[in-house]
Amino acid sequence: MKKKIHRGTALDLIQTAYMESHVPLVYCYMVLDKAVDVSRLKQAVRSTAEIVPQILCRYNGVKNTWLPAKYDSNSIVKIVSDKNCYEDLIWDLHTGPQLKINIYRQGAGDSLSIAMSHILTDGAGFQQYLALLCEFYNEQNSQAVSEVNSRSVIPLLFHTAIQRLPYIIKHVDKGNIPEILPIEQGQTLLNSLKVTLSEEQLKMVQKKARNLHVTLNDVFMASFAYSLKSFTTQDEIILPCPADLRKFGTQNRKLTIANMTGKYLCRISLGKDERLKEMTLAVHQEMERQKSHYDCFHFILFLQILHAILPANLLSRITKSLYSVEPISYTNMGTIDEKIFFQEITIKECYLCGTYRQAPSFQVSISTYLQERLHTGCKYVRYRKAKNYWNENIK
Template identity: 80%
Template sequence: MKKKIYKGTALDLIQTAYIENHIPLVYCYMELDTTIDVNRLKQAVSRTTEVIPQILCGYNETKNAWILEKYGSNSVVKIISEKNCYEDLIWDLHIGPQLKINVYHQGAGDHLQIAISHILTDGAGFQQYLALLCKFYNEQNLKAFSEVNFRSVVPLLFHTAIQRLPHISKHVHKGNIPAILPVEKGQTLLHSLKVTLSEEQLKMVQEKAKNLHVTLNDVFMGSYAYALKSFTAQDEMILTCPANLRKFSTLNGKLTIANMTGKYLCRISLAKDEELKETILAVHQEMERQKSHYDCFHSILFLHILHTILPIKLLRHITRAFYSVEPISYTNMGAINENIFFQGITIKECYLCGTYRQAPSFQVSISTYKNVCTLAVNMCGTEKQRITGMQLLNQMKSALLSEL
């Protein structure tokens, strides 16, 4: 009997371009005030697979497709004995499944570590999946669910005035990649780093954005760039900023657990004599220019067309030529969906983060839950690299809270 196959898109393929360097995953971490009903959680996972069957699949790179395997919710949800059992959440996506949930019992409450394949979905789609999971957990008697998941990128491409990227390079030349973390040999471990901004501190950052007439994202990016100055001798770099493309299409508001992310490439000055205010305003000016030209769609239409006519093996080589994974990067996953909650349970902490990257690569992920903002990094590195990573996060936080 033939196994069921679900085809991928050109944007799924992008996530596999550098899979040998890091496994593309997106993470959610939750701290609960009480224990979760694990059996009920497994039932909810099973219900979500009726809508997103790719969860129970292995990913086939040759075909850019998901092939249904004999997985069940027991393969997805596991109770673990150690809170920092990160290794369980890094696995071969070719084998599958595309989702894993670890439940760690600690005292009166539970910690949830949830990881989903970035080949399957981006951060915005992950939030939609988490909301769907919670819906099935909270409404056990929900019989029918008629909503369909849209994965095609076509509506993104033909409902938007896409203009050609005018002059910025698609690659970051090696000379523009600052060595932020120390390059060293030694025992490497998995580290999850984070700092938080309280509700009052986040209001201070929002006020700063308002006074400068810039976006909150501009302030985050500018503060990150400002913090980087202390860790490199270079005078500029290009910082990527992912962009959710759903808002440009008729799909906005519909279920789109898929990859629908473009990116802006923002050239940022790291000049030591530049003040924080100047850096933020420069970031704002560059981002506004790129937004006005829809630069976040760079190459996506081209790759989509090629995806329909070329063999996947050849397309993968082309994808690598057009897309690079920058060692120093940034992603803002925004405010976490208010529909992510478990009935009868208070979520004390919740944040999202990108995948584990091998140091000296370093990506800061930003997310906000109930007006608490978390700056998080997943990395694989030595103790010295972990310490440097925490220093950078703390300097970014200091920049965010500093007076202009």
């Protein structure tokens, strides 16, 4: 029987437009107190492939499709000896599968690195996949096998965007964050930086946010912009902020392992005398204005229309000219909830992060685990002789 070819969506193309500079992947890292059952995990992967068959496929960028390939759960789940091995952490999505799970065994427990193609799904969809994987791991006869994964953004456009065309069809600036660090050459090295706020520290930040009547995301965005002040002479920056479009319609209640992310472009003043408090209030005011105008849908409707009439390779080039992926960016990947767990195993640490980017580019990713700890992660590829300059400045 001929295997099915799976078509991509319009929003999948956004991630393909910049593949020459970085491989679009999303990551989840876990530290466990016990060893995971590998055969059980492989069976769980096989079960999820019944619902998300693209994980076993290779991606065809010319036609924006996933093509059947000779991959199985053994290709995806592997025990590795070096958890920083380049080939295990970054791979070619055009020839390899769309998911990799690396198990690093050290002592009594395991460390897991789960990486998924960002062409296939965004951070919110990735969390849905992780929850599905855990459900099949914990319940071998789970009823979730009957679920249908909805990847189309069209219902969202009909529900929200088309009703608000006067707001949505207008020109929007691109981000303008400067490339603040020098490009170096030399031996390629992978680096990850992580900062963790404890439960007590997180509660303190939440209390301050409530007192200011702002969101945690407002605080994080303002803090990120504030940290960039010392690296640039610009009076202001336009900071992209990804937005989960599922929250605007009924898709939030369905299985949507897909790309359904728009973005706001928050204009932030970088006055030398401006304090973090004033910057946070300004960010909150600007974000509230953009949310009320549904600015995160800008370009999405236009892209969807073009996707219906243009070939994928041409549309990818158009997307690159109209939709920028900033060299330095910020994303809030949300709260990792109680659905992500393994029976009889305690998850000691868990966080989400974006892909590796070549220095001086990087993305700051924020995620919260069970409302207990907040993790800020940053991944980058640098060169050996750039080590001192990069590490001194980025920290």
